[in-house]
Amino acid sequence: MKPDHEAAWIPPADAGEQPRQVRRILKLFRPYRGRLAVVGLLVGASSLVSVATPFLLKAILDVAIPQGRTGLLTLLALGMILSAVLSSVFGVLQTLISTTVGQRVMHDLRTAVYGRLQRMSLAFFTRTRTGEVQSRIANDIGGMQATVTSTATSLVSNFTSVVATIVAMLALDWRLTVVSLLLLPAFVWISRRVGDERRKITTQRQKQMAAMAATVTESLSVSGILLGRTMGRADSLTRSFAGESERLVDLEVRSNMAGRWRMAVITIVMAAMPAVIYWTAGLTLHVGGPGVSIGTIVAFVSLQQGLFRPAVSLLGTGVQIQTSLALFQRIFEYLDLPVDITERERPVHLDRVKGEVRLDGVAFHYDTESGPVLDGIDVTVPAGGSLAIVGSTGSGKSTLGYLVPRLYDVTDGRVTLDGFDVRDLDFDTLARAVGVVSQETYLFHASVADNLRFAKPDATDEELHAAARAAQIHDHIAALPDGYDTVVGERGHRFSGGEKQRLAIARTILRDPPVLILDEATSALDNRTERAVQEAIDALSADRTTLTIAHRLSTIRGADQIVVLDAGRVVERGTHEELLELDGRYAALVRRDARLEPTR
Incomplete structure (x- = not known):
């Protein structure tokens, strides 16, 4: 029996398969499109509310405080507080609905895979390790939890926030916006490279987890313990398991460290952007260009800092989605298994069987x-x-x-x-x-x-x-x-x-x-x-x-x-x-x- 059964009958997915996989993943969410529409509304409302805060701050610094308008100052301050409250409420509701949808999708996947396996012929199970089957249902679907429960919502939320923030930044000052966005293409390219690297490592890691699950299932069952003890192989089995675990450790480290230095460079550059904004604003004033008010600069830096979190998160989400494609591919492989024993379209039902x-x-x-x-x-x-x-x-x-x-x-x-x-x-x-x-x-x-x-x-x-x-x-x-x-x-x-x-x-x-x-x-x-x-x-x-x-x-x-x-x-x-x-x-x-x- 082959230790890694699926390699014998399932061809690996190539890059050309990714668009088809993405469309297939989106189909999983189709039954819940009503709830997802509500999530989209909450995301949009949350983004608008969060973008409003820097404009309230600009009005406080440029109008309310310099002109001594305490009534306006109070309203603007209350507006900032209300913005924070609404943003938090929208976030909680968004998380509740998206997590519920994600868990329902995982339930649908688990049930679909289990139901598919129930329909497979005895021949499939005689040539497949039990632990391999269990790993597909437990480890692979479990590994997709973050993707189906939060990643999709995070993607929409962060994308909406990025777009809304960029529009607001353009409204404040187009020159500072251009400076802020010069490095964006490089950041996107880096995140795609990191995603490809992690997707390949994830495929290897899931196979290794399946091999470990098979080893545990076989050697720690009652029959496995009896055989190991009576054959004097307990220490040998422990060493073999340790070797499997060691390989998994290496893959886990490689998966977590893949692209870390490149992503760290992005983080450093994004964190340094406020200094670049201040320098650009000061240089503009020095060379005699159109003036930029203190309120505009502070509001712009606030927006730019607000852009930092969703932008980095958006890049990270792209990496996570590419990584999760490997998990979805393994699940789809089981869902696509040909069922060789099926019912006719109109099968015969016998209420009473004589037994010839x-x-x-x-x-x-x-x-x-x-x-x-x-x-x-x-x-x-x-x-x-x-x-x-x-x-x-x-x-x-x-x-x-x-x-x-x-x-x-x-x-x-x-x-x-x-x-x-x-x-x-x-x-x-x-x-x-x-x-x-x-x-x-x-x-x-x-x-x-x-x-x-x-x-x-x-x-x-x-x-x-x-x-x-x-x-x-x-x-x-x-x-x-x-x-x-x-x-x-x-x-x-x-x-x-x-x-x-x-x-x-x-x-x-x-x-x-x-x-x-x-x-x-x-x-x-x-x-x-x-x-x-x-x-x-x-x-x-x-x-x-x-x-x-x-x-x-x-x-x-x-x-x-x-x-x-x-x-x-x-x-x-x-x-x-x-x-x-x-x-x-x-x-x-x-x-x-x-x-x-x-x-x-």
Whole structure:
């Protein structure tokens, strides 16, 4: 398995993709355009109010104080106070609305990615590290929080402030304005270079965070801890994690320091501008040019200083947006994943399923480069009948079973349920019709009752108890201190293998599917536990169409039909007795089992 799965199937985005990405990002905000319009009004009002303050100050210095007009002075001073109050109120409301919109956009993204992944075929998850998937949802979308909650609003706010301030500066004195804006093109060029640099580093950083998440998920699970301890690899795993973390440290430092010196130069120049303004005003007066009043100079410097904050913030926002494009690209990659198992436009819905299963000329391969896993499979299982599938490891047994519930789709031929191609049925019909009990039982870190109700959320306590009794696990659960409220632990590690299997069987009994797939459900159990689980399976299989993928042949002797797979083809079929008389592959497997059976 590749450590960085997405590199194998997703081409990197080039610069030409950026405009398309920006348009796609803007679409995310379209459902909230009404609220954003309110934010725009608040931004405009806030900018106008803040720009008014220097003009009030100019009037105070040039008119009210020199002329001793105390009434006007009081009004102007109150106007400055009111300006500050309004600016603060507008800012709070603007932050509230923009943050709400941003969080809703993040919610939409998380839900869209999760929903997309829920629709992916089993093949996608067999070749993708779990931590990689988790990192896309947690780290990448989480990393976009600042962008979607405040950056867009900050961009509009700062841009509006810059435009309003420049207009006000021109109204005061065009010559001083030209001097103030001479270096603006250079500042824009520097910020774009810094943004490109940080975007590239961010892409590397997110990949490294995904690799760390995968390492943590795999090595700190219950199974990972057991494997690491028993193999004596705890120190080695710690060193490996430390190496991953060290690489992340380097990328974080590079990301934060990218362009810092260049941005520092911009800050120094902007901070020095007041001195340049005073020098320019003084030089203008010295050479006999039109006079500039003290009030104008002070008001202009106030505006110019007010321009400094939004201008630098605007440049920084541009850098942040370019950086966030790398995060959006990784999210869009998952949203653009092709879904290879989909419903028809008008799928067939069956209210009642009898359970006849037929595989007609079925062939399957995982990709075009590999050979067929199954080839030319023709099998019919009548409703209520039982089929056992046996064969050596890698013969295609599990794959054949997974074609019925459409965990994979056939490459050629068709699988039918009650005469309908499973590809024509809706997902709800398939989920109700086909139940799967596999060798690897998955239990959530929740109570026993919650795990059982995953199959039927509205199940009553009486239904839970009845299902558990049928699965031969009720007495054990009832004897626990918390009974059905007992938390099963991570992946059910508080229960033994046989107990977990019986919980899985009880869960399937609650689902009550007419077709049952048993994928080597007892292969990892000891003989005594196997007998208990087999009794539960027998109860579950009654009156159902059952496909059993068998490892231990002693569990399938009563099957109506047994097929033997070899290299993806059916090489023998018949009942247990018929195949023993044939003395072929099946008989050889039975003799092998007899030799491996422990002496009692």
